[in-house]
Amino acid sequence: MANTPYPESYYAASANAVPPRPVLQDDVETDVCVIGAGYTGLSSALFLLENGFKVTVLEAAKVGFGASGRNGGQIVNSYSRDIDVIERSVGPKQAQLLGQMAFEGGRIIRERVAKYNIQCDLKDGGVFAAITAKQMGHLESQKRLWERFGHTQLELLDQKRIREVVACDQYVGGMLDMSGGHIHPLNLALGEAAAVESLGGTIYEQSPAVRIERGANPVVHTPQGKVRAKFIIVAGNAYLGNLVPELAAKSMPCGTQVITTEPLGDALATALLPQDYCVEDCNYLLDYYRLTGDKRLVFGGGVVYGARDPAxxxxxxxxxxxxxxPQLKDVKIDYAWTGNFLLTLSRLPQVGRLGDNIYYSQGCSGHGVTYTHLAGKVLAEALRGQAERFDAFADLPHYPFPGGQLLRTPFAALGAWYYGLRDKFGY
Known part of the structure; x- marks a missing residue:
């Protein structure tokens, strides 16, 4: 069977060394079969193992191959649609639960890094940068909203203060979230995988799930083996393909592009981002950037709908x-890559259960780093019979893209063009 390596990226080139993992070549039995060794799958596996379940993880390529190992590396709180939007959609009771969970993912990441001694260049502090006065007004209301749900590590930055944080003259102000931050995303995934194995979990790489035999005792088939389980967690996100047809209609893979400079040296790196915070702007089609552990600038932005790889x-x-x-005009770009994330029409994650024993979480819509870690905990709770938090996500309304799979890409691209114009003209 073909061996799928990591795509070329700064993260793959600077990944911590890990042992080779086996391909599934026989029949195994387990309590829970997790499909996908990205953050959702690894987080689920860790919480389940810590609660006494026997867990087997199937990965089509390598640990963190998808968005988990290719993203911008930013720990950003809340969801791709904020709590006030959720509240208008589902009412105060459900929104209260989801609001309380909106800041939990970042805490889980820090707990994992500390508990399992994961080397992933974790740094505290994330900045939302406002380009217009209207965006600044939105940040002011966002701070009030988040504080309503107990999130207090926030500071509004005026124009003078944001200049002390980032050497960019585009911004009129911003908001600093000290519970935000950044990591080397692939090394976080690799560290979590090692933690899974340290607790007795098994991870098979190059072992794609090709068919799920549903029923009272479901079986997941790979090209060379199968896993019999009591429960299945589907955590393939944008790389799931058509394994579960019910999940494909309401989501769309999208690509985001990232570049990484050559090492900038201490003086230039410190001049750009003196406190080593990560930054994202407040545009709908936003740019985001941060420094790596070896003082490169990672810069990402743009969305390609339908997940084509741009030339x-x-x-x-x-x-x-x-x-x-502009001060980086002579700096060389050492790496450039794309990675897919899964977009939903509502921009909110899709969580649910198929039958009695197949659980899923997908569609982080660009807010995956923190949400996926929370999702693992919520899925593990549901398998233990504590479904209140799971149900709060599962009850969110979701709709198929207009025109089905054929037209979802042009519709979404049209929407992006519209919002791109809004960004450009400061609406």
Whole structure:
């Protein structure tokens, strides 16, 4: 069977060394079969193992192959649609539960890093940067909203203060979230996988799930083996394909592009981001950036609907980087890559159960780093019979994309064009 390596990226090139993992070549029995060794699957597996379940993880390629190992590396709280939007959609009771959970994912990441001694360059502090006065007004109301749900590690930044945090003259202000931060995302996933194995979990790589035999005792088939389980957790997200047809209609894979500079050296890196916070702007089609452990700038932005790989990622992203930091005009780009995330029409995650024993979480819509860690805990709770938090997500309304799979990409691209114009003209 073909061996699928990591796509070329800064993260793959600087990944911590890990042992080779086996391909599933026989029949195994387990309590829970997790499909996908990204953050959702690994987080689920860890919480289940800590609660005494026997867990087997199937990964089609390698641990963290998808968005978990290719994202911008930013720990951003809440969801892709904020709690006030959720409240208008589902009412105060359900919104209260979801609001309380909105800041839990970042705490889980820090707990995992500390408990399992994961080396992933964890740094505290994330900045939302406002380009217009209207965006600044939104941050002010967002701070009040988040504080309503007990989230207090926030500071509004005026124009003078944001200049002390980032050497970019585009911003009129911002908000600093000290419970935000950044990590080397692939090394976080690899550390979590090692933690899974340290607790007796088994991870098979290059072992894609090709068919699920549903029923009272479901079986997951791979090309060379099968796993019999009491429960299945489907955690493939944008890389699930059509394994579970019910999940494909209401979501769409999208690509985001990232570049990484050559090492900048201490002086230039410190001049750009003196406190080493990560930054994202407040545009609908936002740019985001941060420093790595070896003082490179990771800069990402843009969305490709339908998850095609653009021919020249550097040509798309470098001008965005130079608009923020013209002082980098002579700096070389060492890495450029794309990774897919899963978008839903509501921009909220889809969580649920198929029959009695197949659970899923997908569609983080660009807010995956923190949400997936929370999702693992919520899925594990549901398998233990504590479903209140699971149900709060499962009851969120979701709709198929207009026109089905054929038209979902052009519709979404049209929406992005509209919001891109709004960003451009400061609406």
């Amino acid at each position: 020249n990622i550097e040509a798309i992203i470098r001008p965005k980087m130079l608009k923020a930091f």
